[in-house]
Amino acid sequence: MKHYGCGMPPESKIALERPDMRAHVLKAALLAIEEVGFTRLRIRDIADRAGMSTGHVLYYFGSRDRILVSTLLMSEADLDERRRVELAGLDDHAALERLVELYLPKSAQDVRWRLWAQVVARPPDDEETLLRLDGFFRSWAAALATVVRRLAGLGAEAAEDFAVRHCRLMDGLSNDVLLGMPGHDATWAKEAVLASMRRELP
Amino acid sequence: MKHYGCGMPPESKIALERPDMRAHVLKAALLAIEEVGFTRLRIRDIADRAGMSTGHVLYYFGSRDRILVSTLLMSEADLDERRRVELAGLDDHAALERLVELYLPKSAQDVRWRLWAQVVARPPDDEETLLRLDGFFRSWAAALATVVRRLAGLGAEAAEDFAVRHCRLMDGLSNDVLLGMPGHDATWAKEAVLASMRRELP
DNA sequence: TGGGAATTTGAATGCTACTCAAGTTTTGAG
DNA sequence: CTCAAAACTTGAGTAGCATTCAAATTCCCA
Numbered sequence: 001m002k003h004y005g006c007g008m009p010p011e012s013k014i015a016l017e018r019p020d021m022r023a024h025v026l027k028a029a030l031l032a033i034e035e036v037g038f039t040r041l042r043i044r045d046i047a048d049r050a051g052m053s054t055g056h057v058l059y060y061f062g063s064r065d066r067i068l069v070s071t072l073l074m075s076e077a078d079l080d081e082r083r084r085v086e087l088a089g090l091d092d093h094a095a096l097e098r099l100v101e102l103y104l105p106k107s108a109q110d111v112r113w114r115l116w117a118q119v120v121a122r123p124p125d126d127e128e129t130l131l132r133l134d135g136f137f138r139s140w141a142a143a144l145a146t147v148v149r150r151l152a153g154l155g156a157e158a159a160e161d162f163a164v165r166h167c168r169l170m171d172g173l174s175n176d177v178l179l180g181m182p183g184h185d186a187t188w189a190k191e192a193v194l195a196s197m198r199r200e201l202p
Numbered sequence: 203m204k205h206y207g208c209g210m211p212p213e214s215k216i217a218l219e220r221p222d223m224r225a226h227v228l229k230a231a232l233l234a235i236e237e238v239g240f241t242r243l244r245i246r247d248i249a250d251r252a253g254m255s256t257g258h259v260l261y262y263f264g265s266r267d268r269i270l271v272s273t274l275l276m277s278e279a280d281l282d283e284r285r286r287v288e289l290a291g292l293d294d295h296a297a298l299e300r301l302v303e304l305y306l307p308k309s310a311q312d313v314r315w316r317l318w319a320q321v322v323a324r325p326p327d328d329e330e331t332l333l334r335l336d337g338f339f340r341s342w343a344a345a346l347a348t349v350v351r352r353l354a355g356l357g358a359e360a361a362e363d364f365a366v367r368h369c370r371l372m373d374g375l376s377n378d379v380l381l382g383m384p385g386h387d388a389t390w391a392k393e394a395v396l397a398s399m400r401r402e403l404p
Numbered sequence: 405t406g407g408g409a410a411t412t413t414g415a416a417t418g419c420t421a422c423t424c425a426a427g428t429t430t431t432g433a434g
Numbered sequence: 435c436t437c438a439a440a441a442c443t444t445g446a447g448t449a450g451c452a453t454t455c456a457a458a459t460t461c462c463c464a
Contacts, residue, residue: 021411039324043452053413055454064452108325116377121323122241123310123381130383165371165398172373175318179325181332196367223442244420255444257423262442266421411460417453429442434435 025050029071038114072115076136092151104189108180141167152201227252231273240316274317278338294353306391310382343369354403
């Protein structure tokens with residue numbers, strides 16, 4: 001677990017010397033978002049919680065947007081690991097439901113999903129970051145494909161197609177959860193996905 | 203076509219007297235976004251193009267966020283009308299494809315979708331605006347349901363379910379288009395949706 | 405141990421949303 | 435028609451934020 005982000009010192013040639021410091025800042029960022037809320041988040045809030053100055057945070061990450069996308073990458077990496085651990089101990093039926101729960105936002109304030117919304121609204125311009133984000137999506141789809149393959153005896157290709165379509169569906173449903181659309185809470189989203197899955201699975 | 207937004211003068215009791223003025227500002231906002239780009243958009247850019255002061259724009263709309271959400275509402279209302287007109291002249295098969303084209307973003311810079319991304323990242327807090335946004339979603343789903351009902355002879359309920367699922371799928375795919383994910387352009391998104399639709403339609 | 409590179413700071417900069425006091429125009433009651 | 439209240443309009447002012455930067459400190463290794 002290292003080297004999440006993409007920032008670098010002004011005229012950099014080589015990434016910074018202390019990846020620990022970067023991870024430390026990103027954890028502070030998560031904490032800050034939870035405490036002050038996403039819309040009120042200032043770099044100052046992150047710096048305070050990381051025990052350093054605002055200038056120093058920007059020295060490592062270059063811009064506010066890069067802090068946020070790096071925080072998302074860390075958050076996805078952590079959840080990727082957590083998913084692996086949790087699903088290993090469940091039977092296929094329970095694993096399917098748990099995967100959906102882990103993927104979807106827990107509420108309109110869900111930090112990981114607020115970060116996604118932020119990144120979609122102000123996308124990074126470097127391809128490497130985009131590919132890393134896509135990698136996490138693929139990891140989710142692969143995990144879902146594995147589960148439904150065993151669960152429904154689908155072929156590899158059919159399972160992959162099913163998985164990708166339903167991950168995209170969850171992305172779409174998440175928009176409404178993030179908007180706080182009346183009646184469209186986390187439970188609604190979960191039921192909608194599972195209903196769609198049951199259409200195709202026996 | 204009137205009364206798109208939700209802003210009001212400071213201690214308002216009644217909405218502003220000149221809805222024309224509001225529509226005028228919102229058209230200026232669309233123009234400004236196209237010209238200066240979404241990320242660089244300042245209220246000043248909108249005010250200049252509307253031929254008024256920044257203070258006046260804010261007098262009508264209250265905040266930058268409200269301008270943007272109102273612009274989205276206008277954009278959706280226009281597209282709603284345009285969809286109605288265009289689809290009326292097409293056979294069911296062509297209408298299905300055209301509806302998908304109209305719904306999806308045309309590129310990563312698609313103004314309507316950039317507005318959606320912005321609104322999801324900073325959601326409005328008043329329920330009325332949320333319900334109006336939801337109304338446009340429902341309108342899209344209803345239009346799609348009508349087409350597939352005729353096209354595939356589905357029952358009303360099945361068509362509605364099909365339509366809602368595929369609109370959500372398009373929402374999810376749009377995220378990748380907006381991100382500028384390599385290879386995931388407007389054409390990719392369109393093909394992905396149509397492929398999913400063909401799975402269920404004869 | 406000396407010096408260059410990396411790190412760290414917080415004050416300065418600059419930009420932008422938002423406020424406001426002061427006018428101008430519109431409206432409608434009488 | 436009259437005139438005062440309400441609505442409208444302005445641009446200068448305020449405040450808050452991301453970002454820059456010059457200077458100070460620490461680290462590294464030859």
